[in-house]
Amino acid sequence: MNNVTTEQILIAMLRENTGIDMLDSGGDGGRHWQLNQVRDFINEPAALLKFSMRRGRPEIEYSRNVFPYLLDRLEFNLELDRDFRDFLNRHEYGYLEAMEEFCGAHEYDHQTVNTYNGECNLNQTLQFITFGHGSDLYEHDHVLLQIHNGCDVRGGYTMPRVFNLKTECAIYDVAEGEISCSNCAAYWTTDDNYHWYREGACGCGAGTQLENYDAVDDNAEDDAGDIGKLVINDHKAFCPVCGIGELKP
Numbered sequence: 001m002n003n004v005t006t007e008q009i010l011i012a013m014l015r016e017n018t019g020i021d022m023l024d025s026g027g028d029g030g031r032h033w034q035l036n037q038v039r040d041f042i043n044e045p046a047a048l049l050k051f052s053m054r055r056g057r058p059e060i061e062y063s064r065n066v067f068p069y070l071l072d073r074l075e076f077n078l079e080l081d082r083d084f085r086d087f088l089n090r091h092e093y094g095y096l097e098a099m100e101e102f103c104g105a106h107e108y109d110h111q112t113v114n115t116y117n118g119e120c121n122l123n124q125t126l127q128f129i130t131f132g133h134g135s136d137l138y139e140h141d142h143v144l145l146q147i148h149n150g151c152d153v154r155g156g157y158t159m160p161r162v163f164n165l166k167t168e169c170a171i172y173d174v175a176e177g178e179i180s181c182s183n184c185a186a187y188w189t190t191d192d193n194y195h196w197y198r199e200g201a202c203g204c205g206a207g208t209q210l211e212n213y214d215a216v217d218d219n220a221e222d223d224a225g226d227i228g229k230l231v232i233n234d235h236k237a238f239c240p241v242c243g244i245g246e247l248k249p
Contacts, residue, residue: 006076009161010067011041014124018149018156031156032124033149041067047249048123049179051230051237058215058230058237062177062193062249066124066147073170074163080142081162088160096127099144099160103131111137116153119175121193124148127157128171138168145171179210183245210247213240 014036029035046068050061087102088095096112103110110131115122125148132140143163150156165171179196180187188196188210198207213230215237227243239245 005078006071006074006163007042009076009163010070010074013145013147013158013161014039014041014067014149016147016149016158018158021150021152021155031149031151032147033156036149041065044068045249047177049247049249050235051232051247052235053215053217053232056215058211058213058232060179060196060211062179062190063121063123064177066122066126069122070145070171073166074143074145075166077142077162077164084144084160084162095146095157095160099129099146102144103129108132109135109139111140113172114153115174116148119192119194121177122174125153126171126174130165130169130171137172140169141165143171177249179247179249181239181242181245182248184239184242186239186241186245208240210240 015033017033020031044065044067047062047064052059052061084102087105088098091098091101093101100110100112108131110129112129114125114127116125127146127148129144130137130140131142131144134140141164143165144160145163146157146160148157175193176189176191177193178187178189186198188198189200190196194211195202196210198209201207202209210230214228215230215232216226218231218233226238228240230240231238237247239247
């Protein structure tokens with residue numbers, strides 16, 4: 001299957017009406033599936049970055065757009081998807097139970113994940129089961145995927161669809177990210193969305209973590225940085241290494 005088909009499936013999932021529930025907290029029109037009806041998924045940025053100050057310390061808000069995240073990692077599997085939908089139609093299971101029973105019926109080793117239960121910087125929650133022939137996650141070639149389209153995470157998940165994983169463990173890096181300078185080679189990475197490590201290193205001899213720099217909130221009209229400090233201006237931040245470039249996701 002090509003990327004166009006995968007795009008269509010993912011966009012359909014993101015716009016799937018998962019209903020209205022008494023548990024929802026977003027109010028009328030505030031559920032993901034409602035907001036997603038008018039979004040231009042193709043042209044949206046892959047990640048968003050916002051800086052602010054809190055109690056004299058920098059606060060880094062980083063999130064990734066779930067559509068390009070999934071499109072980069074998955075390829076729709078028409079044959080397995082048809083097999084699963086046939087299984088779903090022949091049994092009276094709820095979606096999650098059907099996903100697990102389908103794997104069991106076909107003797108697939110599998111792993112169930114809800115990204116809400118751990119660190120995750122995606123802008124929508126995912127619930128999925130990776131599966132394959134082998135207990136090691138690196139042997140799982142496919143995924144049964146649901147996207148949370150409601151407001152309350154306890155409900156509002158899409159109908160599962162089946163995809164191939166383009167790379168090993170492709171869908172497990174839900175808390176990773178990178179922030180880099182637009183001017184120099186400095187960059188910071190995270191694997192938990194809280195600690196930003198200089199060039200991916202931590203511990204003795206590693207560079208200063210981004211969140212540990214002294215920060216100043218500079219509301220001057222002219223954008224300006226300061227070497228050795230994280231200068232924040234209108235939710236943007238300038239590189240503490242070169243003092244010139246803006247930090248970008």
